[in-house]
Amino acid sequence: MAPPLPSGTARPSRADLEAARGTSLPDLLGPGLRLLICGINPSLWAAATQAHFARPGNRFWPALHDAGLTDRLVDCSAGMTSADREHVVARGIGITNLVARATARADELDPAEFVAGRERLARLVAERRPAVVAVAGVTAYRHAFAQPRAVLGRQDQELCGAQLWALPSPSGLNAHASRADLAAAFAEAARAAGVL
Template sequence: MAPARTPGGTRPSRADLEAARGATLPDLLGPGLRLLICGINPSLWAAATQAHFARPGNRFWPALHDAGLTGHLVDCSAGMSDADREHVVGRGLGITNLVRRATARADELDPAEFVTGLERLAGLVAERRPAVVAVAGVTAYRHAFAEPRAALGRQERELAGAQLWVLPSPSGLNAHASRAGLAAAFAEAGRAAGVLPPDPGSPLGAGRARPPRP
């Protein structure tokens, strides 16, 4: 596993990034989990800093802040502070990945890795019991769930009793999704999970928040 970096310290060097290839990144989880966001796999930057979605240019944290899911803009490009970890999990959010090993690009992964990752994800959801699981990346979802025609949004199926959503990938390489579009998608999943209040004006958001699971 790549060593964690001190939050607020220096960003990883090229050598640090190469050393992080194949490394893993622990899940970010806490009590009271409501919305579990599932990324594709860690970037080299995320593995080097041991912080989810840490690579500069990734729009994950800006989109979460714009959606109202975090109270401030999290910057973990040089590592995630304990205060930010507590803030994120304290708002009922959690982060995991379908595939645990770090790569420079998601297209370096084998489709079989997504299937194996789904088995782990299902076990995690059964154990932690979030209201909503949101997979951030439709292509990864299609590989893992063997649903080649899956579209963005709430899925008909559930995962271990949790609502299952597919959100756009926040990667800077995803030119199909704007920051505003990402924020809207994350906000909708947040409302469904009960992290954000329901939006009466949205037929998708209204009435979908669930009570905490026992």
């Protein structure tokens, strides 16, 4: 886990980002978990700010808002407020990552890290019992679950009783999915989880 940024810091510096390399980010979980969203791994920005999907340009929070999963647009580019954390978990939404290690790009990860991440995710799902686990990144899903032909949407297999979904990555690097596509995918998984 990266040390938190000094209070009042608006954006992590280049040194903050480099110091976050290889660190982790705690899961965002609460009681009544229905939809567990699983990112690939924390970006350096997310690890530096200790906030999931925090990097400016990541479309995760705008897509969640557009999908109706949050009643306000969460901006955690400088860290997540307690009020925003409470708002998200009160809606039955949790966030984790397949791989805990923060990197600048997901292609820096080793395939074995995805397998270990799936095993950790299975333990978390067995303990917390969400209705749906939505992996935000179909390529990461394919690696972690050894399903090289998986397509977006609900998968045939389950994980410890939870429906498995592969969703588009909200990263700004994923030009294949628009913000509207992302919102529709998150809304579909949320409906299956009983969140919407």
